[in-house]
Amino acid sequence: MKTDIPVFDLIDQCEFKIADPFDLNARLFPALEQSLPDKLIGTFETKVYKTWLHLGFNGESLVSVFYNIIADRLQQDRYDGYFDHLSDLEVDTIVSDFRSVVEDEERHREIFYAIIKKLDVDIEGYQPDFYDPNNKDYQESVANGITKNVMGEAVDNPTLLDQLTAILTIETYLLATFSMFYKTTTNENKKLIFKSFLQDESRHVAHFIRLLKQARIPKEHIDQADRRIILNILDNSNFELIALIKYLRDIVKNKDKQSAIINNVYKDTFHQTFKHIYLTKCWQFYNILHPNVSEQEFVKIIDDFDVLNLEYRGRLQ
Ligand SMILES: [Fe+2]
Numbered sequence: 638m639k640t641d642i643p644v645f646d647l648i649d650q651c652e653f654k655i656a657d658p659f660d661l662n663a664r665l666f667p668a669l670e671q672s673l674p675d676k677l678i679g680t681f682e683t684k685v686y687k688t689w690l691h692l693g694f695n696g697e698s699l700v701s702v703f704y705n706i707i708a709d710r711l712q713q714d715r716y717d718g719y720f721d722h723l724s725d726l727e728v729d730t731i732v733s734d735f736r737s738v739v740e741d742e743e744r745h746r747e748i749f750y751a752i753i754k755k756l757d758v759d760i761e762g763y764q765p766d767f768y769d770p771n772n773k774d775y776q777e778s779v780a781n782g783i784t785k786n787v788m789g790e791a792v793d794n795p796t797l798l799d800q801l802t803a804i805l806t807i808e809t810y811l812l813a814t815f816s817m818f819y820k821t822t823t824n825e826n827k828k829l830i831f832k833s834f835l836q837d838e839s840r841h842v843a844h845f846i847r848l849l850k851q852a853r854i855p856k857e858h859i860d861q862a863d864r865r866i867i868l869n870i871l872d873n874s875n876f877e878l879i880a881l882i883k884y885l886r887d888i889v890k891n892k893d894k895q896s897a898i899i900n901n902v903y904k905d906t907f908h909q910t911f912k913h914i915y916l917t918k919c920w921q922f923y924n925i926l927h928p929n930v931s932e933q934e935f936v937k938i939i940d941d942f943d944v945l946n947l948e949y950r951g952r953l954q
């Protein structure tokens with residue numbers, strides 16, 4: 638669905654400096670000031686923004702291809718029987734919803750592209766020519782990748798449930814992030830840019846939750862995927878958690894100190910609000926698979942993990 642907000646004109650009018658590209662009303666991790674020198678916080682935040690923009694661009698490119706593949710399979714064989722019980726009309730509606738989500742994602746990719754172009758730095762490894770939904774080689778690599786991987790983890794023949802829940806986690810993460818940037822930017826133009834993202838991503842999350850509700854999911858698929866779903870949710874349960882752990886491991890030797898810093902950093906309103914938005918949405922889809930798990934119980938499952946002692950399936954390397 639096309640937004641009324643003239644996003645590209647707004648981007649044209651804005652400056653994007655990597656130290657604070659979205660003009661937030663505070664730094665991303667203000668509580669780090671109690672533990673680290675200013676220069677190191679600056680280095681870390683710059684790194685976070687670069688990675689976030691790069692991942693955003695790659696992610697939007699990926700889903701622009703991926704969602705079309707899912708829609709095609711729905712049309713061809715109703716995706717392994719998950720949607721056998723639906724009428725042709727119902728399937729056609731889902732497929733056309735998917736096509737409009739793809740239009741949004743292609744626009745999002747262009748938005749990230751336009752912002753990155755205006756940055757005052759280059760991003761290492763950024764390859765917009767390859768990560769292009771119209772590039773046949775890229776389409777092939779996506780089609781291949783999704784039959785072997787779920788969120789970077791090797792999985793043999795992922796089920797539609799694996800794929801949908803991975804997508805939902807990342808859509809929800811983006812929604813929570815856009816929402817926080819929308820709330821805390823001091824620049825009215827950038828606020829509107831995030832508003833347009835926010836409107837789209839909340840529609841997408843609603844679309845995928847509806848889809849998950851409509852699907853008839855074999856119980857063994859739920860059992861197989863359950864731990865992976867929780868771990869995927871955990872990855873993003875605090876804003877840029879993995880990036881922060883990785884950075885702290887490099888510069889702070891003592892584990893107790895790392896743990897104290899992490900606990901302190903995520904206590905402020907920005908991070909607590911982020912977490913609340915993210916986990917509430919994640920619970921809404923987890924609850925479709927596990928109707929007996931309340932939101933409170935779900936949050937406890939997530940909170941009971943010791944985030945410092947997880948390996949994040951190789952993502953810390
Ligand atoms: Fe998107």
Ligand SMILES: [Fe+2]
Pocket residue numbers: 742808837838841
């Ligand atoms: Fe999306």
